[in-house]
């Protein structure tokens with residue numbers, strides 16, 4: 001499997017940061033663990049880090065910034081997201097520039113609209129994001145939590161760019177996207193990034209997943225991640241190095257097409 005966003009190759013799985021450094025506000029207590037886990041992930045070949053201005057009121061971005069200090073920036077692919085109340089032209093600029101400051105970098109690789117907001121014309125937001133592209137503040141732009149029509153509208157609003165990715169909730173327990181937004185993105189060459197790919201750690205309750213995990217001598221959490229990898233780039237979050245090792249184990253599952261189809265149809 002080879003993954004790319006906007007034609008740039010990225011690791012088969014990325015790492016998410018929701019909950020690192022707090023949730024709705026900053027919490028500095030586990031900073032060291034978070035930075036160590038992110039650095040550990042990078043050392044294991046993960047090069048895609050997902051964050052957002054909203055996570056821990058910006059503190060998650062600061063932790064990402066700390067974790068990449070001293071490393072070769074060009075080898076790391078950072079995604080951040082603009083909150084849905086910041087989608088007017090000047091807000092997009094302010095939000096992006098503040099994210100860059102917290103991340104301690106001159107550019108992000110991918111700048112996403114975190115959630116759609118029908119009260120702000122998509123054309124205005126995309127035009128403002130295209131300015132960020134022109135100024136080199138981001139390499140690619142995209143959307144998150146957009147359905148098919150919203151993604152189409154965003155594509156049509158692009159003048160000098162394309163929507164490189166749509167980040168959606170996608171996991172074995174929530175496969176709604178498989179019959180709607182995923183095929184649309186596949187057709188248009190938009191990368192699908194899967195958030196909550198291991199169902200926020202709640203991985204019980206599927207007999208077929210358990211059976212397949214047994215057959216391939218892996219854990220159900222690994223099988224569930226492997227499933228999602230077939231049609232997306234998952235960005236699981238963990239602050240635990242052992243969990244990260246588990247997640248990386250999903251990369252070695254050589255599932256047959258037949259078994260994938262059994263999982264997909266059950």
Ligand SMILES: NC(=O)c1ccc[n+]([C@@H]2O[C@H](COP(=O)([O-])OP(=O)(O)OC[C@H]3O[C@@H](n4cnc5c(N)ncnc54)[C@H](OP(=O)(O)O)[C@@H]3O)[C@@H](O)[C@H]2O)c1
Nearest residue numbers: 016017018195196197198199200201236237238239243246
């Ligand atoms: N665009 C959006 O609107 C949106 C929404 C939600 C999330 N996201 C992004 O997607 C990322 C991932 O989604 P998520 O954090 O909601 O959920 P997730 O990745 O499906 O699950 C994370 C949870 O699973 C646990 N976990 C990780 N590895 C495990 C393992 N091997 N065994 C058992 N439990 C394990 C983690 O705990 P430990 O830390 O203890 O390992 C954490 O509680 C987020 O961090 C964020 O970057 C984006």
